[in-house]
Amino acid sequence: MNDHSAMWLEEIAEGSATAFRRFYDTHARLVYRLALQMTKDPAEAEELCQDIFMEVLHKAGQYDPARGSVEAWLAVRTRCRAMDRLRKRQRMAEAEWMEEALPETAWGEGQESVELAALRRVELEQVKEALQGIPPLQRMxxxxxxxxxxxxxxxAELLxxxxxxxxxxxxxGxxxxxRRLDAMNGKEGGSSQHETFKARP
Structure with a gap:
């Protein structure tokens, strides 16, 4: 994209603020566009973009031109950061997801009895445990x-x-x-009665 990018990275590694400004002005749009594609959130894309250029500021010396272009280096860093954010968001949202996955309507209308509330908590924990037990890529x-x-x-782009x-x-996944839910409930074969994960088209 720019023949000066590799040279600017060398100068950034040596502490040049001018080189950093030029590098940022040249590549900020690319990084933001990639971040937005992955996060689907303009505010989060802005934060991710800032994170990437902070990395550039402190790790410019890690760029190796023999391993690819500057643009490819930035794209890899952006994707890795986006994946980190997805994992963090996954952990933070997991409890809410469990609540949505097994809605209260599944237990009938009205206030839950103590027994039903306890059973529902067991179901939520089982789904959470089952998810944690599958391979990471499947879970994501x-x-x-x-x-x-x-x-x-x-x-596909994110992963x-x-x-x-x-x-x-x-x-x-x-x-x-x-399968894990069935095993927890002592079932052998057959289809699970859990409706949490219905096949999507």
Missing amino acids: AVYGSYVEQRSHREM NRPVGTVKSLIRY IHNVR
Whole structure:
């Protein structure tokens, strides 16, 4: 994109504020666009963009031109940061997700009895445990698809995997969650009665 970018990184590593300003002015739009594609949130994309350029400021010396272009280096850092944010968001939203996954209407109208409330908490913990027990990529694919309502193409970009692979991750993730739930409830084979994860088109 710019023949001076690698040189600016060398100068940034040596402490040049001028080189950093030039580098930022040249690449900020690219980083923001990538961040927005991954987060789908302008405010979060702005924060992510700031994080990336703070990394550039402190880690410019880590760039190795033999391993790819400056733009590719920035794209990898942006994707890694976005994945970190997704994992953090996943942990923070997990409890809320469990509540939405097993809504109160499943227990009938009106106030829950003590017994039903206790049973519902057990169900929530089982779903949480089942999710934690499946492979990380499957968990992230299921989370992104069902909780964040991301399309398969969006998840493919975020996970850096083909769309077909993302579909498989979601399918196997749901299957593994159901298997773990069945095992927790002493079932052998057959379809799970849990309606938390219905197949999406």
